[in-house]
Amino acid sequence: MLWLVAYDIPVTKRRNKIAKLLLGYGKRVQYSVFECDLDDEKFQQLKSRLVKLLQLPEDSLRCYPLIENSRPKIVVYGGDEPYKAPDYIVV
Amino acid sequence: MLWLVAYDIPVTKRRNKIAKLLLGYGKRVQYSVFECDLDDEKFQQLKSRLVKLLQLPEDSLRCYPLIENSRPKIVVYGGDEPYKAPDYIVV
Numbered sequence: 001m002l003w004l005v006a007y008d009i010p011v012t013k014r015r016n017k018i019a020k021l022l023l024g025y026g027k028r029v030q031y032s033v034f035e036c037d038l039d040d041e042k043f044q045q046l047k048s049r050l051v052k053l054l055q056l057p058e059d060s061l062r063c064y065p066l067i068e069n070s071r072p073k074i075v076v077y078g079g080d081e082p083y084k085a086p087d088y089i090v091v
Numbered sequence: 092m093l094w095l096v097a098y099d100i101p102v103t104k105r106r107n108k109i110a111k112l113l114l115g116y117g118k119r120v121q122y123s124v125f126e127c128d129l130d131d132e133k134f135q136q137l138k139s140r141l142v143k144l145l146q147l148p149e150d151s152l153r154c155y156p157l158i159e160n161s162r163p164k165i166v167v168y169g170g171d172e173p174y175k176a177p178d179y180i181v182v
Contacts, residue, residue, distance in 0.1 A: 004155055006097055008121040008170075030099040030151055032123070047166065056169045060121055063166035064095055067158050075138065075154035078147045079099075 002066040002082065003043060005034045009059045017053050018061070021046075027083040035083035093157040093173065094134060096125045100150045108144050109152070112137075118174040126174035 005022060009015040009032075019028070025046050026036030038046065047063070054061060066074070066082075074082045096113060100106035100123075110119070116137050117127030129137065138154070145152060157165070157173075165173045 004095065004097075006095075006121055006124045008124075029153065030097055030123075032121075033097045033099075033153070051168065054168050059168065060170040061168040062120065062124070062170065064155060064157055065161045065164040066155055067161050070156045070158050070161075073156040077142065077145050077150065077152040079151040079153065 001038065001040075001043070001068070002071060002084075003036045003038055004064040004066055005036055005061065006064075007032050007059065007061040009054075009061070011055070011058075014053060014055060014059065018050065021049055021053065027080075029079055029083065037083055092129065092131075092134070092159070093162060093175075094127045094129055095155040095157055096127060096152065097155075098123050098150065098152040100145075100152070102146070102149075105144060105146060105150065109141065112140055112144065118171075120170055120174065128174055 007018060009018055022034040022036065025038060025042065026034045029035050036046065050061060071082055076082070098109055100109055113125040113127065116129060116133065117125045120126050127137065141152060162173055167173070
């Protein structure tokens with residue numbers, strides 16, 4: 001499923017760590033917004049790693065599920081089309 | 092339907108105009124992320140007003156549809172629960 005992850009993290013060091021982690025799970029589409037095309041197991045893994053980095057309630061991080069048939073309804077002004085994980089794995 | 096609107100707008104004046112417009116259609120949940128609970132007519136109206144303010148490709152604005160049954164799957168760390176427009180109208 002395509003997950004949209006958006007965050008507000010005031011501390012630069014922590015924000016960079018979160019961004020770095022998310023880069024391993026999906027694509028950065030805006031400064032603090034990532035699109036991650038993940039199966040449930042990968043999403044659960046991502047969540048558990050994110051939680052360890054977050055400082056609540058100071059930080060805010062939201063994950064939105066974009067169910068498959070909603071992908072065509074995504075509206076994009078400026079920037080890339082919605083992310084789709086490659087079906088192949090380069091070995 | 093709940094729409095998630097996220098933007099990256101480098102020019103402060105324009106960014107403030109977009110935020111002000113969005114405040115009339117939903118709730119700010121992060122610095123540049125809004126949740127808007129809108130019927131289709133209202134969403135089309137919002138889009139046409141947004142497009143007039145945007146400066147492409149410099150600006151980036153994305154609208155994601157969150158289909159009703161995906162609302163319970165939204166993951167929130169820090170910040171408010173997902174926005175639900177009030178069913179009543181104060182007259």
